[in-house]
């Protein structure tokens with residue numbers, strides 16, 4: 001159904017192709033997952049299928065891409081619209097109309113479908129994606145996840161034979177993501193739809209894939225194989241695969257169910273330990289985080305142990321291994337340089353202590369209620385955020401997370417109750433006085449970026465924060481060393497844009513840092529860098545509140561998890577206590593190793609090391625659990 005014939009794409013002015021030597025066929029009626037580190041060319045490959053590359057993006061496409069027999073170089077995206085449905089990374093870029101129902105009908109109208117068919121398909125899609133209650137709503141008033149569902153729905157109504165999706169679950173809560181993936185799987189199984197989907201959160205999607213197409217590193221040819229064969233060699237993989245590689249499980253499990261079946265010995269071994277040593281309050285140093293290094297570097301969790309015990313099962317695995325270079329995965333958010341970050345956080349501490357008397361909370365909400373349009377979106381929310389504390393704010397799409405963050409920044413005024421940040425009521429305090437008290441990195445970092453160059457953004461951030469000229473640029477250099485002054489923010493990758501937005505906000509050294517869904521579009525390595533940066537800030541006294549659907553991020557970073565449902569706080573407590581028993585919010589490791597309170601692969605690796613050290617003095621090693 002989709003055929004790439006020796007395809008390379010080079011953007012205008014680029015020194016190297018962004019996609020090279022792509023040569024593969026994707027058959028009809030299969031779901032193929034496209035994976036790879038940030039900036040490796042996934043969106044470029046997807047664009048070559050929908051015709052956006054090179055027709056809209058410019059650049060040169062060599063070779064031939066055919067979709068249902070049509071050459072995408074000679075067929076513009078409009079001439080492919082009856083066959084290919086595309087949802088890009090930013091749902092808002094997708095919308096043509098203002099209201100949910102109209103948006104669902106728009107694609108069918110363009111294809112000239114009869115009104116009766118349109119009506120039936122709109123109703124079906126509203127039901128299928130749980131959008132019924134939102135059908136009359138202006139799209140601009142929907143939450144991020146609600147908008148993403150509408151974008152997906154608007155493509156499904158045209159019944160395309162090929163669906164091309166760029167991170168379709170990035171703004172969805174875990175349950176909504178499962179619902180959308182189940183719908184896609186039904187289309188594949190029941191209607192023979194061909195789905196090609198890029199996604200960074202592999203823990204959500206890999207078990208749904210028939211095949212995985214891996215772009216291992218920039219300029220390396222794509223590798224196609226079964227999910228388990230590709231995951232065995234991929235530089236990006238979900239925690240359940242890291243755990244399987246660490247424990248040496250063969251075949252490598254991709255689902256929680258398979259991992260639980262393989263995990264009896266590991267669970268027994270870990271039960272001898274006293275449980276994970278998690279940071280349960282501000283100021284506690286935490287264990288290392290997501291695996292940030294590439295395959296083959298011998299680090300725990302990269303699978304070297306598992307591979308030594310490989311039995312060779314899995315057709316094609318050896319060829320895959322040969323095709324995947326063993327260089328570390330490129331990262332889009334480089335490690336902070338300790339000197340500069342140190343200076344940043346020291347200044348942060350000065351700001352934090354200047355803004356807060358010792359022991360005072362960074363922020364409070366008391367019996368907070370907020371009405372938007374005619375709906376009460378938050379109700380009776382009471383919350384205290386301490387300096388140095390990292391809180392993950394979780395909950396279903398539309399639960400009110402972004403609304404709570406907006407109340408903390410002062411963008412929305414309480415309808416009832418009170419909010420204080422650094423001792424002030426944020427909605428009544430002039431913005432310049434709030435800059436050092438609170439900063440928000442919004443769900444879409446583009447919303448903070450107005451200027452044409454990175455340098456101009458930095459100059460504006462210095463002026464807004466009353467900081468010495470050069471303050472912001474020093475931060476950008478620390479967090480994004482390779483980005484020149486004259487780069488247009490539009491040309492940065494998702495991860496780079498997020499980091500630029502973070503640097504702009506940190507220029508004001510806010511005592512309270514708010515981040516709305518900060519891992520959208522980030523690969524595992526970039527996420528590890530973000531975690532490192534946020535930990536350094538928390539250790540230095542900044543309070544951090546993250547609204548996130550990323551259960552793995554919450555497990556790594558948060559001291560405390562607060563769950564909102566229908567605008568109310570329904571859980572608030574230490575991370576392990578809140579997430580371990582929750583089917584929706586537990587990270588993969590917790591699900592595999594329940595009832596133990598293990599949350600991350602790094603905790604398990606540390607525990608195994610400890611038991612091994614004990615065993616080395618007492619008895620022979622247990623090969624099964626040797627990393």
Ligand SMILES: Nc1ncnc2c1ncn2[C@@H]1O[C@H](COP(=O)(O)OP(=O)(O)OP(=O)(O)O)[C@@H](O)[C@H]1O
Nearest residue numbers: 011018037038039040041042043044057493494495
């Ligand atoms: N329109 C464009 N013009 C010039 N360069 C581009 C354009 N689009 C992408 N690039 C560059 O091509 C490379 C591949 O980008 P692409 O967006 O395809 O990667 P990706 O794997 O989808 O990344 P991510 O996971 O961050 O979305 C990057 O170096 C990017 O900067």
Ligand SMILES: Nc1ncnc2c1ncn2[C@@H]1O[C@H](COP(=O)(O)OP(=O)(O)OP(=O)(O)O)[C@@H](O)[C@H]1O
Nearest residue numbers: 141142143144145372373397398399400401402403
């Ligand atoms: N401007 C607005 N007018 C009316 N209702 C709104 C407006 N903005 C948001 N809402 C509604 O308020 C509710 C809470 O939205 P909010 O953006 O706070 O949710 P969220 O928990 O951040 O969701 P997500 O996880 O999808 O980002 C949703 O039902 C949303 O539709």
